[in-house]
Amino acid sequence: MSKLFESATINGMELSNRFVRSATWEGMAADDGKVTPKLIETMVALAKGGVGMIITSHAYIRQEGQAGPWQIGVYEDKLIDGLKELAAAVHANGGKIIMQIAHAGNFAVEKLTGLVPWVVSDFEGLAETPRHEMTVGDIRALTVSFAEAAGRAKAAGFDGVQLHCAHGYLLSQFLSPLYNRRMDDYGGSIENRARIHLEVLDAVRKVVGDDFPILAKLNCGDFVEGGLNTADALQVAGLLADAGLDALEISGGVITGGRMSPSRMVKNDEQEAYFKNEARALGDKFRIPLILVGGMRSFETAEALLADGTADFISMCRPFIREPDLVNRWKSGDRRKAFCKSDNACFKPGMKGKGIYCVTAEVEKAKLED
Ligand SMILES: Cc1cc2nc3c(=O)[nH]c(=O)nc-3n(C[C@H](O)[C@H](O)[C@H](O)COP(=O)(O)O)c2cc1C
Numbered sequence: 001m002s003k004l005f006e007s008a009t010i011n012g013m014e015l016s017n018r019f020v021r022s023a024t025w026e027g028m029a030a031d032d033g034k035v036t037p038k039l040i041e042t043m044v045a046l047a048k049g050g051v052g053m054i055i056t057s058h059a060y061i062r063q064e065g066q067a068g069p070w071q072i073g074v075y076e077d078k079l080i081d082g083l084k085e086l087a088a089a090v091h092a093n094g095g096k097i098i099m100q101i102a103h104a105g106n107f108a109v110e111k112l113t114g115l116v117p118w119v120v121s122d123f124e125g126l127a128e129t130p131r132h133e134m135t136v137g138d139i140r141a142l143t144v145s146f147a148e149a150a151g152r153a154k155a156a157g158f159d160g161v162q163l164h165c166a167h168g169y170l171l172s173q174f175l176s177p178l179y180n181r182r183m184d185d186y187g188g189s190i191e192n193r194a195r196i197h198l199e200v201l202d203a204v205r206k207v208v209g210d211d212f213p214i215l216a217k218l219n220c221g222d223f224v225e226g227g228l229n230t231a232d233a234l235q236v237a238g239l240l241a242d243a244g245l246d247a248l249e250i251s252g253g254v255i256t257g258g259r260m261s262p263s264r265m266v267k268n269d270e271q272e273a274y275f276k277n278e279a280r281a282l283g284d285k286f287r288i289p290l291i292l293v294g295g296m297r298s299f300e301t302a303e304a305l306l307a308d309g310t311a312d313f314i315s316m317c318r319p320f321i322r323e324p325d326l327v328n329r330w331k332s333g334d335r336r337k338a339f340c341k342s343d344n345a346c347f348k349p350g351m352k353g354k355g356i357y358c359v360t361a362e363v364e365k366a367k368l369e370d
Contacts (some may be wrong), residue, residue, distance in 0.1 A: 001096070002068065002299075002303055003018065003303065003306045003307065004017060004018050004019065004299075004302055004303055004306060004314065004330075005017045005018075005331060006018065007333075008052075008312070008313070010053075010160070010213050010215070010246050010247045011160075011211065011212070011213040011214075011246040011247075011291055012211050012213070013096060013159050014096075014268055015052040015053050015096055016050075016094070017327065018052065018306060018312065018313045018314055019050070019051050019052050019053070019313070019314055019315075019316070019327045020051070020052065020053045020054075020055065020249070020291050020313050020314065020315035020316070021046050021051045021053070021054045021055060021294075021315070021317070021320050022055060022163065022217075022249065022251075022293045022315040022316060022317040023055040023056060023057055023058055023100040023162065023217065023317075024055075024057055024317045024321065024356070025040055025057040025067070025068060025071060025354050025356070026039060026070075026350065027068070027069060027070040027071075027349075027350030027351065027354075027356055028042060028070055028104065028263050028350075028355040028356075029070045029071055029072045029073065030070070031069075031070070031123045033036070033059070033060065033066075033071060033073020033074070033075065033079060034071060034073070034079060034082045035072065035079075035083055035085060035086045036082075036324075038355055039072070039086065040085060040086050040089045040224070042314055042324075042355075043056075043086060043089065043090050043095075044089050044090065044093050045324040045325075046090075046091035046095065046324050047089075047090045047094055047095025048093050048094075048324075048325070049320070049323075049325035049326065049327055049328055050325065050327030050328040050331060051320065051327055052089060052095075052096065052290055052313075052327075053095075053097075053098060053159075053313070053323075054095050054096065054097045055097075055098045055099075055100050055162055055215075055249075055315075056072055056086075056097065056099050057071065057072055058071065058072075058100045058101075058102035058104075058169070059071070059072040059073060059074040059099055059100060059101055059102065059149070059153075060073050060074070060075055060102060061074055061075055061101050061102065061103055061145045061146055061148070061149035061292055062075050062103060062142070062145045063075050063113055063115060063198070064108055064113050064115035064116065064117060064118055065102070065103030065104050065105065065117075065118065065170065066104060066108055066109060066110050066112055066113050067102070067104035067107055067108060067109065067169065068104075068109060068112075068351075069109075069112060069351070069353070070350070070353065070355075072099075074099065074101060074149040074152050074153060074242040075145070075149070075314055076259060076312045077152065078079075078115075079152065080152050080156050080271060083152065083153070083156035083157075083226040084085055084155075084156045084157055084160070086156075087102075087156050087157035087158050087159075087174065088157060089172075091157070092231050096110075096159045096160075097158055097159055097295075098151040098158065098159055098160045098161060098162050098213070099122070099149075099150075099156075099158045099160075099161050099162070100161070100162040100164050100166035100217065101146060101149045101150060101153070101161050101162070101163060101164065102169055102170075102171075103118070103142065103145075103146075103164075103169065103170040103171070104117070104169050104170060105118060105119055105120065105169055105170030105171075105173045106120075106126060106127060106131065106170075106179065107169060107255065108166060108171060110129060113325075116129075116130055116131065116132045116356060117131055117132065118131075118132050118134050118138060118142075119131040119132065119133055119134065119173070119179070120133075120134060120168065120170070120173045120174050120179050120180045120181075120182060120186075120187075120194075120356050121133060121179060121180055121181040121182055121187070122131075122251075124182060126179075129192030134305050136184065136186075138184075139196055142169065142170075142200075143195070143196070143199050143200050143203045144203065145149065146163070146200045146203060146204055147204050147206065147207040147358070148201035148207070149161075150204040150207055150208050150214070151207040151208065154207075154208050154212055155208050157211065160212060160213030160214065160215060161199065161204065161208070161213075161214055161215070162214075162215040162216060162217055162249065163197070163200060163201065163204070163214070163215070163216040163217070164216075164217055164221070165197055165217060165218045165236075166214050166218055166219045166251045166252075166262065167217075167219065167253065167254055167262050168219045168222065168254030168255050168256060168257075169296060170297050171196065171197060172219055172222070172228070172254070174186065174194075174196050174197070175190075175193050175194060175197075175228045175232070175233070175236060176193075176222055176226075176227045176228045176254075177193075177226055177227070177228070178222075178224070178225075178226040178227050180193050183238075184363070188211060188341045190232040190235050190236065191239075193232075194235075194239055196235045197216075197236065197239075198239060198240070198242060201216075201240065201243050201244065202243070205244060213246045213247065213293070214244075214245060214246050214280075215245070215246060215247045215248070215249060216240055216245055216248055216249070217248075217249040217251055217265065217293075218233065218236060218237060218240070218249070218250060218251070219233055219234055219251055219253065219254075219255075220233050220234070220250050220251070220252045220275050220278035220279065220281075221252050221253045221278060222252070222253065222254050222257070223253050223254075223257055223260035224254055224256070224257055224260070225253060227254065229353065230278050230281065230360055233278070233284055234278075234281060237250075237282055238286070241286060241287055241288045241312070245288060246288060246289070247288055247289040247290070247291055247312075247313075248273055248288055248289070248291065249290075249291035249292075249293055249315055250278065250279045250282075250290060250291070250293065250294075250311075251275065251293050252274075252275050252278065252294065252321070257311065262294070262297045263317070263318065263342070263344055264294070264295060264342070265342050265343075266295040266297055266337055266342040267342075269298065269301070271295060272295050272296060272297050272301045273292065273294065273295055273296055273301055273305060273310075274295045274299060275292065275293070275294045276292065276310055276311075277303060279292050279310050279311060280310050284309070286343060289312040289313060290310075290311050290312050290313070291311065291312065291313040291315045292305060292310065292311035292313070292314060292315060293315035293316065293317065294313070295340045295342070296314050296316050296319070296338075297319065297337050297340065297342075298337045298338070299330050300335075302314040304322055316338070316356070317341055318340045318344075318346060319338035319339075319340040321340070321346045321356055321357065321358050322338070322339050322340045322358035322360075322361050323338060323339055323340070326338055339361070340358070341360050343360055345358075345359035345360055346359060347356055351352060357360045
């Protein structure tokens, strides 16, 4: 049997295989962030489709940190009941579910929240509307909000949480010299820029306890001029591992990064697994499980990355939008590549309130029916 189908554990969480559904904004929550039946249905399809570990979309931990419409919220206790239903439905279908907890910082959508976005540093050219530069008191409040959100995820029966430190959102902005121009203990050296991450990890750990998995998604580089570079990113990975993180998902790029965004085009085999070299640079000494995301499309590539020790888990986003049952398809012996075309057309229906789906698959189906 391929190692991809071998079971594994992350801090006591038992996983049936090495496949992870990377956090994916579905645009399916209610206006106030509550879980909906459609969202539950989507997650159940992934569990039934054989995904070992499902990571939710980024759930906003504070209202001024909402990144987009119909995003899952975890900012108040009133949301716990819906989250409980979601976790229970995934468990009933044999899956494990992790909540990605996040704050959008400068990319928060003021039109939705009616609140001024929080930023690491305010400077000319940052945004067209006013921003609130976080005080040290705000940093403390943010830390508390992350911890409370994690507590809600645990109360709702989730199997763990993932800190969203990637893709240009608030925690990622702290790491980026482009956004972080602070002169206090949270700016300057990479140790200072990563201080908040360690404080959040510590605060979350205190709330959820030692035996509850805490993961993080981290950029291996921002791939924009002046952003987080790979040397600094790898140092942050080490700091988080030393501080008791349970698993690290390596991603890269920022949402404004165009061609070099987290969701790149994958046109051929060479373009697959586009962060593999950065993941390899972490080296053998990296002690915690490594989850690799970004352009995994063929079974053989996924298998080779596990076999050569680059990664312990294979994480995908877009392939599962088109084929929630991809893992079962591969397991059944049909090892054709994921049918995903990596064109990112899936975002569009989500922005229109229809929830994400594979637009390209629909177009192909319509052509066949013609
Ligand atoms: C529709 C869509 C929504 C996404 N939402 C999130 C998200 O909520 N949190 C996150 O960390 N990444 C998000 N991403 C990025 C993916 O998790 C992933 O890192 C990226 O798409 C590369 O993986 P892939 O090639 O398997 O799609 C999203 C990507 C897409 C296409």
